[in-house]
Amino acid sequence: MSHSHDLPQQEKLKPKPKAVIVGGSIAGVSCAHALIRAGFVVIEKSRKPPKGSPTGAGLSLDPLSQELIRSWTGRPELLRDITCPLAIDLNQAIDDEKTRKILARDDHFNHRAAHWATLHDHLFTALPPEIFLWGHLFLSFSVSNDKQSVKMKAQVLDTGETTKVCGDLLIAADGCLSLIRNHFLPNVKPRYSGYCAWRGVFDFSGSEDSETIKNVREAHPELGKCLYLDLAPGNHTVLYEIPNKRLNWIWYLNQPEPDLQGNSVTTKVSDDMIQKMYQDAEKIWHPALVQLMRETKEPFINAIYDCDPLEQIVWDNVVLIGDAAHPTTPHSSRSTNMSILDAAVLGWCLEKSGLKNLTAALEEYQSIRLPVASKQVLHARQVGRIKQGLVLPDCKPFNPNTATQEECKMLLQRGVPFFGQNPFLRSSDLLLAGKR
Known part of the structure; x- marks a missing residue:
């Protein structure tokens, strides 16, 4: 100017x-x-x-968004400090025995993970x-x-x-x-998608050596640079690390549209709902992820909408x-x-x-x-x-356990x-x- x-x-x-x-x-x-x-x-x-x-919630910034934010704030080095690399986009199927197989993987994803509030x-x-x-x-x-x-x-x-x-x-x-x-x-x-998302942010600062974190890292060895997506029939989860020793997880599950109150897409959750979520998760997901869910404070539900x-x-x-x-x-x-x-x-x-x-x-x-x-x-x-x-x-309908390579291409961002x-x-x- x-x-x-x-x-x-x-x-x-x-x-x-x-x-x-x-x-x-x-x-x-x-x-x-x-x-x-x-x-x-x-x-x-x-x-x-x-x-x-x-x-709060985690999010993924693409390279152009990163450039624009750096140009606006005038502090390009700070954006790096408040984000984590997401170099890999990894989609895996998980079967009844909790065994995983890779469906689609992108090693040049080049996004960065941030916490919304930060x-x-x-x-x-x-x-x-x-x-x-x-x-x-x-x-x-x-x-x-x-x-x-x-x-x-x-x-x-x-x-x-x-x-x-x-x-x-x-x-x-x-x-x-x-x-x-x-x-x-x-x-x-707004058009209800047919599913909601349980989500949470797990803060492991001060407990980096805990059994829970060791198990999560063993099950997800590329955590810290990878966007992990596990797919089971009618469900999928997302897991990735965000700065300040936090893990962001999401579990999407099909259900009827909830009765939302006020101008919000977040529903209130009771202790009974949370306990049922844990029990249902144990039937589908890897034990390390279920333990992470159990130890997350204040998990919440988002109803998922979009518009034509x-x-x-x-x-x-x-x-x-x-x-x-x-x-x-x-x-x-x-x-x-x-x-x-x-x-x-x-x-x-x-x-x-x-x-x-x-x-x-x-x-x-x-x-x-x-x-x-x-x-x-x-x-x-x-x-x-x-x-x-x-x-x-x-x-x-897509079934991750029987999907062909061609069908899996759509999974990658x-x-x-x-x-x-x-x-x-x-x-x-x-x-x-x-x-x-």
């Missing part, structure tokens, strides 16, 4: 365009980074400051603190008659009073159950990004990576076109991201149905459309945005 002393006097006096972001998740804070670099003033509306969840904090602390409006609960919004501005109404939780925040652009980063998306697309409803791809993610000066734009199942490691790339592409389009051409910038963002995200959402859906042995339109590519836009353009 140009320095102010290079600008004509009238340019110096012009106020910066203002963007209002609703949602303080990784999509929201990524968007704040990208838009500040594009010359926008950013106001981020959040209910409360982020706080690391004791349960990555969020890394992005959040690199932003100017004054952009955040804490304790503001989103209520509604309206676009001006001339389509030049947008007004967001929020409730100040401390006082109960209503306040208005105005901007040139409203960015909906309010997640897979987005209220802003629902305003434009009231008939778009949207036909539109831009309306006037309102734009959807992240899970608001493309709720997806987690089987292709795309949710966080798509959110980060959405933010970067939006920032690039806005910097290129400027506020005068806001409509053109948002249309370009939509034309770049919509086809890619749509294909990735549908691919992740298909992979989830394959791994869970659910009905597929064009072939018989390398099969996701545009894996390792950035179609319609060169990665160098995104990384240079904001530096001109």
Whole structure:
């Protein structure tokens, strides 16, 4: 970006365009980074400051996301410190005798594993603190008659009073159950996948030499650089290491849609549910993994949803990004990576076109991201149905113990459309945005 002393006097006096972001998740804070670099003033509306969840979740960052985060924070060395390598993508079948066989393996996976809360904090602390409006609960919004501005109404939780925040652009980063998306697309409803996920993060700091960890490492000798996926008929598990001596595990199991309360896809679990989970796990999984599950504090259940791809993610000066734009199942490691790339592409389009051409910038963002995200959402859906042995339109349900080599190719994350590519836009353009 140009320095102010290079600008004509009238340019110096012009106020910066203002963007209002609703949602303080990784999509929201990524968007704040990208838009500040594009010359926008950013106001981020959040209910409360982020706080690391004791349960939280692990995630996998692809190489482009890693590059973008490094360019935003200005502390490239820190990202390496808060992530672990995921060099191997390994899918294995497990039979009734708990014997494993390799179904598909990729030794050039080149992702890195992070804990959600740690990555969020890394992005959040690199932003100017004054952009955040804490304790503001989103209520509604309206676009001006001339389509030049947008007004967001929020409730100040401390006082109960209503306040208005105005901007040139409203960015909906309010997640897979987005209220802003629902305003434009009231008939778009989340689609239940047919399965839920038990998940947990096991902290083994101070117990590195315990019997449990020794057994887990013996059963998973490449832990620390490998994404392990074990498949049994109608089930699969995921296990990988994340920084600060923690192991992230997930068990997907087919079941009817749970009765969810409120605006959340996480269900409350009782002690009885947890005990039953342990008992069921013993029938299917390797004893080392079952012991890890038993010793994990506060395991929880996520119901897995996605949406059919949207036909539109831009309306006037309102734009959807992240899970608001493309709720997806987690089987292709795309949710966080798509959110980060959405933010970067939006920032690039806005910097290129400027506020005068806001409509053109948002249309370009939509034309770049919509086809890619749509294909990735549908691919992740298909992979989830394959791994869970659910009905597929064009072939018989997948059975890991009888699968052919050809059938197993779909298991690898390398099969996701545009894996390792950035179609319609060169990665160098995104990384240079904001530096001109």
